[in-house]
Amino acid sequence: DAKTTQPPSMDCAEGRAANLPCNHSTISGNEYVYWYRQIHSQGPQYIIHGLKNNETNEMASLIITEDRKSSTLILPHATLRDTAVYYCIAHNFGNEKLTFGTGTRLTIIP
Amino acid sequence: GAVVSQHPSRVICKSGTSVKIECRSLDFQATTMFWYRQFPKQSLMLMATSNEGSKATYEQGVEKDKFLINHASLTLSTLTVTSAHPEDSSFYICSARDLFDRSYSPLHFGNGTRLTVT
Numbered sequence: 001d002a003k004t005t006q007p008p009s010m011d012c013a014e015g016r017a018a019n020l021p022c023n024h025s026t027i028s029g030n031e032y033v034y035w036y037r038q039i040h041s042q043g044p045q046y047i048i049h050g051l052k053n054n055e056t057n058e059m060a061s062l063i064i065t066e067d068r069k070s071s072t073l074i075l076p077h078a079t080l081r082d083t084a085v086y087y088c089i090a091h092n093f094g095n096e097k098l099t100f101g102t103g104t105r106l107t108i109i110p
Numbered sequence: 111g112a113v114v115s116q117h118p119s120r121v122i123c124k125s126g127t128s129v130k131i132e133c134r135s136l137d138f139q140a141t142t143m144f145w146y147r148q149f150p151k152q153s154l155m156l157m158a159t160s161n162e163g164s165k166a167t168y169e170q171g172v173e174k175d176k177f178l179i180n181h182a183s184l185t186l187s188t189l190t191v192t193s194a195h196p197e198d199s200s201f202y203i204c205s206a207r208d209l210f211d212r213s214y215s216p217l218h219f220g221n222g223t224r225l226t227v228t
């Protein structure tokens with residue numbers, strides 16, 4: 001899996017959009033970009049994934065740059081319950097194992 | 111959605127005893143499950159890959175005789191921490207992928223087991 005780089009921490013005001021960046025400059029063509037989050041003392045929760053097109057689901061939007069070297073996870077209207085560590089993973093779907101980096105600790109401020 | 115259940119959620123044991131943690135896929139079948147360990151303020155570290163009907167594959171540095179993994183069915187994998195010591199205190203998390211999902215489908219995670227060895 002390609003290495004990803006994320007800021008260690010971010011704050012966002014409640015009700016605003018939270019934009020979490022991820023750099024994956026060495027991503028290869030068969031690697032998807034996955035986002036998971038981990039709320040304190042819980043297991044990781046899947047959020048969204050994509051290959052090259054932008055994706056949206058009920059939780060978030062994923063914007064992947066045209067060259068695929070970076071992406072942004074967008075939580076459109078952040079709530080206090082979105083406070084968590086967010087992990088961006090560039091994962092080769094031929095590789096069963098999923099490797100976690102250090103993620104971004106997102107704190108939603110009331 | 112697919113649910114992975116872990117039991118127990120918390121366990122306290124005395125040094126030298128063994129502890130078994132169960133990981134079940136509740137509404138899907140999984141030939142492969144993964145066990146992770148997470149120390150405070152750190153990320154998840156993969157310990158081993160559990161394969162139904164065969165031996166688990168351990169990551170480098172993980173003692174297979176200390177962390178016994180059994181994957182006896184398509185819905186159950188167990189991790190036994192043998193002769194536990196305080197340094198084994200950690201948050202253990204399992205995950206699984208639906209057998210019928212495509213290879214790029216996301217993993218489903220359990221809610222973890224917090225082990226404290228006194």
